[in-house]
Amino acid sequence: MRGFYSKLDSSSVSTVVPLNLAVETEKAQALLQTFSTASLLASGGLGAFCFLVDPFLALPFIQEHLWLRAVLDNAVHGIIGLWSWAIVIGLKKKSDFYEVVLAGFLASIIDLDHFYMAGSWSLTKAVSLPRRPPLHCSSLIPVLSFSLRLIMWFCRLKDSWCSLPWMLFISLSSHHIRDGVRRGLWLWPFGNTAPISYWLYLSVTATLPHLCSVLMYLTGTRDMISSKHGIAIDV
Template sequence: MIPFINTVFLEILLLIVCYLGDTLLQHPVVKQQFVVALTDSLTHGIVGGISWAIVCDLKFKKQECLECILCLVLAMLVDTDHFLSARSFSLKAALSLPARPPFHATTLVILVDITLVIVAAILKSQNLILGAMIFTTAWVSHHVRDGHRRGLWFYPFGETAAIPKPLYLGIILAFPLLMKILHLFFDKQRLKDKTIILSGAQLV
């Protein structure tokens, strides 16, 4: 599929998934806590997976598919902090916390990213840079979806107001495109480094 058409298709699919996921959460049929939690978690995961498919311009190569799956899993893992904070596997306890659990602090995403980039620069590790990009795509998509209902939490500074739906959807659609630009730059840099290494090997 032509890259532009592929991106447009995935952006539309991303919008549909967000709309369906949000609509289902408000539907009278979805009342049981388990169903609500599962629906929300799956929506987070699918949004993360599709977001990375946009970033890497998915052509269904093995590496790309694995990256999409990793992004999907990371987007869903954010909610594990409910159980960690509750110190219980009880869904009721996990959903009845007095405050937001730690993985929902957007400042944590920023700190993890800064740490990964610094370590990647020291170790000259392209894999860490790629990992940071996948992590960011996954967790930002989760935080923005949650932010539509509760705002973003910038610990220790406080929370923003709930993100209006048009803005929330706009960020969800725009963020993978921003990451796509960074990913293209990353690919060019990786190709450049590989060329330098091969040229050096030939000279030897």
């Protein structure tokens, strides 16, 4: 009997050890992909895009037309949001494309709160507000992201939705950081920061996807993303 149990115990241990090793290997590979060559090139491309598009938006023929300026500026917010999320999850299959489009949509739709606060669809009124509209309060970003996570937990949504709070985080953050170049960040109840320097804005925008990926790894979300999208998470 002693020999039988010894045999059973040794076989159980030999099964558990490779399994744990496989899990840890998958975690390590997922974290390494956060800083893979492809993802670093993609974030460099994101910074370059911001550097090139901002002088274009400052051209006189764009600045002279209010609607054109607003539409293009909002489109850039959307592109930065979807590009940032693409760096986080990669574009491996069709569903990934839908996710990055949703991230871009979230990054651009924030500006609707200008019209809400103005109480009118007049663009002139929307861009001439006496104070910032509610969704432009940077203090709300962690609150909204955490609240969404709690709602998902309470509703017992599937793991396939686990990345949604992080998508919201990166979409809102990228929008606020870009706006911060002109007016700083509104950190209620502490007030506004000084305007963000242009080079800091470029640096933070390019590195934000990697910061988000590391935070997702530390909170365990990265493991679920790896199972959903495959281990090779890069663009």
